[in-house]
Amino acid sequence: MLSLDKIYHARFVLKDVARKTDLIYAPKIDPESNVYLKTENLQNTGSFKLRGAYYKISQLSKEEKERGVIACSAGNHAQGVALAATKNNIPSIICLPDGAPISKVEATKEYGAKVCLVPGVYDDAYNKAIELRDKEGYTFIHPFDDEDVIAGQGTIGLEILDQLPDVEAVVVPVGGGGLISGIAYALKSLNPAIKVYGVQAQGAASMVTSLKEDEIVKLEEVGTIADGIKVKEPGVNTFDICKKYVDDIVTVSDDEVASAILALIEQHKLITEGAGAVSVAAVMFNKVPVKGKNVVCLLSGGNIDVTILSKVIERGLLKSGRSDTLMIQLEDKPGQLQGVSSTIAKYGANVTGVFYEKASEGSNITDCVLRINVETRNFDHIHSLREGLKLEGFKIIE
Template structure:
């Protein structure tokens, strides 16, 4: 049974192992409230997951330690278990789907785990981990639905209350629910006036649907750039803790998550993965009710974003925040047109990133051509200003 004493015990056990990550002010996230970031993206292994994994492994019996542990994960939990097992001198086996990013596989291996690549997806890796557990007597370390794991994650709640004593709202990413269960439990025990809200990706709203229908719901499919919270079904324990202690759970789109990642890079000089940035996205885009004038802590849960997709995420973030625009302009095919368009754009302070000039088109007159421009812009009002100026000069913009 989860108790506050267990959370405090976890905090004591973890003291010499993990970082007490900073809570930093982030005044540009939302001008209506005072935002702080709990920077678990700067935790060892790059994620909060090591807290729960380490505390769970620290509570094993000598016999269980002798047999070793097994887990399945395509990301942060794998690295947390691998490091925790290594620090406790225990053998660890991590089952990963064979399509897992090479960077995550190698990171897990670097912490001392034995890697078992399983053909298929996460569910196949899970089935193989359970099979090996039953055959070889390993202890399975669940990524979220275990009370010792939840207690370890709850230590973040203790730290937040110590770091932001006048916090009114804490916003937490939600996948399977282990993180928010621990944080909400600890916070509500110590200061029930503090509101705790969860955030899921719009493409993976398993806890949102479960709470709404008052039963555990397993989604048919999930799809989001926030792969760390791409969970089809919440846990039995976490579902009950969320019902009891969480004030509400909202969703954010992938575009909003991309904008939050970009904001954290530009304004806070922080790298967050999609799952880590959903809390910031929810506050940026006013998904959480009644934040005006409040002290709001966004838990940035991890920073292990795959660098191969970071450029695509940034591009999405630029588009969503009005920092980039693509113009298609229909022109008379005569000298001086490009010069006039360029002058208008330059006078208004935008930057042309790329340009494509196309003379022949099925939909245009034989004397016309199309000019496609990609621009760097300040925001949506800047885009509207540029488009209005071009239209006022008689240029026809053919894309909205």
């Protein structure tokens, strides 16, 4: 059974393995709240998952360790299990979805595990891992629905209380629910007044749906840039713990997640993956009631695939009003581009791309369309730029 004693024991076991990650004050995330960032993205292996995986493996019997361990993961749990198994001289095999970021796949191998790529998402990898467990006799290390794993993740709650004794709210990413279950159990057991809020991606809201229906629901499909929390179905243990100890779970869009990733990079020089940034997105976009409170946003992981980072930043720039695309209909004659560029310069925007297109059906045959990408400061700047172009007589195609 999960207990506060078990979480304290997990902290003792992990004292020389897991970092006590920093708690960083972040006033720009939400000026109306006292926001702190719990930087598990800087944890060993780049994610909180090491905590639960290592504690679970430390509690296995000699016979279980000798059989070797198997796990399934979207990437971060894989690395935690691989490192924990290697440190304990235990062979490990990890089943990952074939769409997992290459960086996570390669890191898992580097930590000493054998990797089995499975077509589909996390749940497909889970089914394959169970199949291999039954066939080969491996010991299965569940990524979230296990009381030892949950206890390991709960050590983060103890650290938060040590670092910010007057914390009033904690915002936690939610996939299968292991992380928030451990943190909520620890915090509520020690101080029931602390609010614990979970955050899921809109495209993978399995725990939100399950709590709403008051029963475990398996989603038919999931889709989000937050691959670390792309889970179709919550666990039995985590569902029960969330029902009892979590105050609310909300959702954020991929655009909001991208904005949060960008804000963390620019304001705090911190790299997070999509799943790691959903807590910040929830506070930035007022999804949780934390105004005026001492609130901790948990950055659960930093293992973002660098090949999609530029796309995420681009989306974040659009969502926060830092870039815009202008479609301007012009008469196709000399000097038009000069007039447009002069106006853009006058309003302090920076041109990053210019594309010429022939007029579409319904416009004058002598017209053309300029598609111009610009860097801007915010949405107010975009509005003033567009109004300025209209004042100069240019027709913007909305």
